[in-house]
Amino acid sequence: MIRFESVTKRFRGGGIAVDALDLEAPTGKITVLVGPSGCGKTTSLRMVNRMVEPTSGRIWLDDRDTAKVRPATLRRGIGYVIQQAGLFPHRTVVDNVATVPVLLGLPRRDARRQALDLLERVGLPRELGERYPAQLSGGQQQRVGVARALAADPPVMLMDEPFSAVDPVVRAQLQDEFLRLQGELGKTILFVTHDIDEAIKLGDQVAVLRTGGRLAQVATPAELLSHPADAFVAGFVGRDRGYRALGFAAAGELPLAHEPVVTVGDALAATPPRAVDGWALVVDAERRPLGWLAVGGLGEAQLSGPVVEDLLNLGGTLATESGTLREALDAALSSPSGRGVIVDEDGRFAGTVTASEVLTRIERRASVLRQEAIESAAAEVIALQP
Amino acid sequence: MSTAAVIADKFLPGLDRVPVWLNDPANWTGPNGLLERIGQHLGYSVSAVVVALLIALPLGLVIGHTGRGVFLVVGLANGLRAVPILGLLLLLVVWLSPHLHARLTVPGLIPPGGFAYIVPIEIALVLLAIPPILSNTYAGVQAVDPAVRDAGEGMGMRGSQVIWQVEFPCALPLVMSGLRSATLQVIATATVAAYVPFLGGLGRFILDGQDQLTNLRYGYPAMVSAGIVVAVLAVVVDLLLALVQRLVVSRGVAERYRRRRGVRAVPEPA
Numbered sequence: 001m002i003r004f005e006s007v008t009k010r011f012r013g014g015g016i017a018v019d020a021l022d023l024e025a026p027t028g029k030i031t032v033l034v035g036p037s038g039c040g041k042t043t044s045l046r047m048v049n050r051m052v053e054p055t056s057g058r059i060w061l062d063d064r065d066t067a068k069v070r071p072a073t074l075r076r077g078i079g080y081v082i083q084q085a086g087l088f089p090h091r092t093v094v095d096n097v098a099t100v101p102v103l104l105g106l107p108r109r110d111a112r113r114q115a116l117d118l119l120e121r122v123g124l125p126r127e128l129g130e131r132y133p134a135q136l137s138g139g140q141q142q143r144v145g146v147a148r149a150l151a152a153d154p155p156v157m158l159m160d161e162p163f164s165a166v167d168p169v170v171r172a173q174l175q176d177e178f179l180r181l182q183g184e185l186g187k188t189i190l191f192v193t194h195d196i197d198e199a200i201k202l203g204d205q206v207a208v209l210r211t212g213g214r215l216a217q218v219a220t221p222a223e224l225l226s227h228p229a230d231a232f233v234a235g236f237v238g239r240d241r242g243y244r245a246l247g248f249a250a251a252g253e254l255p256l257a258h259e260p261v262v263t264v265g266d267a268l269a270a271t272p273p274r275a276v277d278g279w280a281l282v283v284d285a286e287r288r289p290l291g292w293l294a295v296g297g298l299g300e301a302q303l304s305g306p307v308v309e310d311l312l313n314l315g316g317t318l319a320t321e322s323g324t325l326r327e328a329l330d331a332a333l334s335s336p337s338g339r340g341v342i343v344d345e346d347g348r349f350a351g352t353v354t355a356s357e358v359l360t361r362i363e364r365r366a367s368v369l370r371q372e373a374i375e376s377a378a379a380e381v382i383a384l385q386p
Numbered sequence: 387m388s389t390a391a392v393i394a395d396k397f398l399p400g401l402d403r404v405p406v407w408l409n410d411p412a413n414w415t416g417p418n419g420l421l422e423r424i425g426q427h428l429g430y431s432v433s434a435v436v437v438a439l440l441i442a443l444p445l446g447l448v449i450g451h452t453g454r455g456v457f458l459v460v461g462l463a464n465g466l467r468a469v470p471i472l473g474l475l476l477l478l479v480v481w482l483s484p485h486l487h488a489r490l491t492v493p494g495l496i497p498p499g500g501f502a503y504i505v506p507i508e509i510a511l512v513l514l515a516i517p518p519i520l521s522n523t524y525a526g527v528q529a530v531d532p533a534v535r536d537a538g539e540g541m542g543m544r545g546s547q548v549i550w551q552v553e554f555p556c557a558l559p560l561v562m563s564g565l566r567s568a569t570l571q572v573i574a575t576a577t578v579a580a581y582v583p584f585l586g587g588l589g590r591f592i593l594d595g596q597d598q599l600t601n602l603r604y605g606y607p608a609m610v611s612a613g614i615v616v617a618v619l620a621v622v623v624d625l626l627l628a629l630v631q632r633l634v635v636s637r638g639v640a641e642r643y644r645r646r647r648g649v650r651a652v653p654e655p656a
């Protein structure tokens with residue numbers, strides 16, 4: 001657990017960067033600090049490992065007051081990842097990763113062996129170990145940065161915009177792997193970003209800071225989207241937050257419709273009876289959906305030969321049964337047939353839903369939430385009465 | 387033809403005497419031969435460069451690391467560059483040498499009685515060598531990516547660890563080029579050692595030759611030959627240092643390696 005206790009930072013000759021911050025980052029969870037540029041995110045983060053000294057207030061790591069621990073000692077026990085990775089250009093990748101264990105006194109040989117294992121853990125081939133940072137792509141450098149921060153297995157990690165210097169595709173990939181890794185490791189993470197989407201995707205808890213270093217709201221991503229505390233947070237969270245909030249709502253039991261399927265390789269001539277409204281769903285031998293076949297668009301002459309993948313429309317996204325309402329709605333909206341494809345955990349076809357069915361779901365859920373909100377407001381009113 | 391050229395043509399031994407002089411083993415071996423003079427010359431030069439390195443390297447690293455004392459780099463380094471070395475040397479000989487009474491001798495390098503004169507020489511050469519090493523070291527540390535330094539501190543390196551494990555290795559290419567240019571200058575300038583009593587070096591041939599220009603053994607051919615030897619010596623030592631540079635500078639920060647960056651980066655694994 002990282003706990004900020006009324007922490008203020010005033011830079012010499014500058015204004016207040018962080019203003020009386022009270023915040024707790026729970027053990028084993030990802031807490032994201034998000035806010036506009038210059039709002040004091042980096043400053044807050046760097047006060048935890050004393051790269052910046054607070055002007056007043058205390059920061060606790062569990063029951064240790066960080067001000068009472070020697071900075072070098074403190075830092076060796078905290079993983080630190082920064083935006084440009086900051087890899088040591090003169091050291092090979094393994095030696096970069098082995099940095100902290102060696103500082104802690106581990107023999108270099110052991111530290112290196114361990115470093116190679118860590119590379120695999122963050123999704124890099126071991127052969128990269130002998131390279132120098134200048135020979136890596138930006139995404140690879142970031143992975144090495146993460147591996148280096150993990151090397152001494154610190155319980156706490158500080159990450160300052162670690163994925164912002166790479167392109168969106170690599171970023172999404174790094175984020176997914178980061179979540180997978182955190183699922184295995186369960187570190188206490190304080191993560192800084194200025195990207196609200198990243199905050200919502202990664203955070204167990206999101207703290208929104210406003211300019212001047214004041215905390216605007218701390219909440220789970222779902223809560224942030226559905227109940228922004230004020231106009232600033234609402235504006236920062238963005239316009240389509242109603243839609244994005246669906247990304248946190250479990251789809252639950254969707255009314256799955258049966259759909260006759262065509263297996264790839266079947267004779268085209270056999271497909272028309274299995275099409276609904278001119279579209280037939282094509283699956284592979286394992287019943288995994290491949291795409292939609294526009295049977296109605298095929299002339300008599302083309303109805304010979306087998307069903308091949310080239311003929312398929314791949315436009316539709318897939319949603320899983322255990323997924324969110326947002327995925328289900330997106331599957332329905334993106335499907336060329338208008339019927340969203342739902343798969344089970346193993347990726348096998350489970351059934352289809354239409355957008356209106358998903359919307360009915362959303363409506364029903366919203367009315368339950370409204371009812372709850374009224375009841376809790378009423379309870380508050382009652383509690384306030386003498 | 388100019389007057390000087392006419393005089394040279396008429397009175398001086400021709401340049402064809404230079405290879406003849408260099409080919410004569412008698413000029414190489416024995417007391418006061420080329421080999422002994424080369425040894426002295428290298429002795430003065432190397433010791434001056436080592437002392438300058440011991441002063442300028444830590445100073446440059448600390449100034450670069452702390453950002454304090456930058457005026458020293460700019461002021462001192464540039465100020466020293468403006469000092470006329472020969473004038474300084476003669477000044478030191480007049481002021482300092484009479485006060486030096488130690489009887490230290492080093493066979494082949496400091497003859498008996500030479501100590502009082504080796505000190506001014508070394509001081510002058512050290513002052514010559516400090517500016518390039520100091521300013522290059524400082525510039526090298528300054529050029530270290532702040533994110534890299536930040537990472538070092540953030541990993542829990544202490545100040546001295548950041549200096550020796552991060553800033554120094556990253557600055558090493560520039561430090562080495564400063565060291566090489568200092569060495570070149572010192573080897574070329576160490577000829578001034580011949581101006582003071584008791585001492586030699588290759589400057590001896592050049593200085594003594596002026597008194598007996600036409601002498602085939604000690605005159606003009608010896609002067610030109612010694613000049614050539616000084617130049618060759620400087621080039622050879624520089625090549626040696628280039629080799630050292632290849633060995634000590636990490637491939638990760640060596641220029642020749644960086645250029646291949648784009649080619650060597652492998653695609654992101656899916």
Ligand SMILES: Nc1ncnc2c1ncn2[C@@H]1O[C@H](COP(=O)(O)OP(=O)(O)OP(=O)(O)O)[C@@H](O)[C@H]1O
Nearest residue numbers: 011012014017036037038039040041042043044194
């Ligand atoms: N060393 C410093 N000296 C003076 N002022 C500083 C210093 N570091 C940061 N500041 C100021 O403190 C404020 C907060 O800076 P900080 O770097 O924490 O912002 P940030 O939220 O991380 O912004 P960004 O998203 O742009 O990285 C800014 O106004 C900045 O100018």
Ligand SMILES: [Mg+2]
Nearest residue numbers: 041042043160
């Ligand atoms: Mg920042």
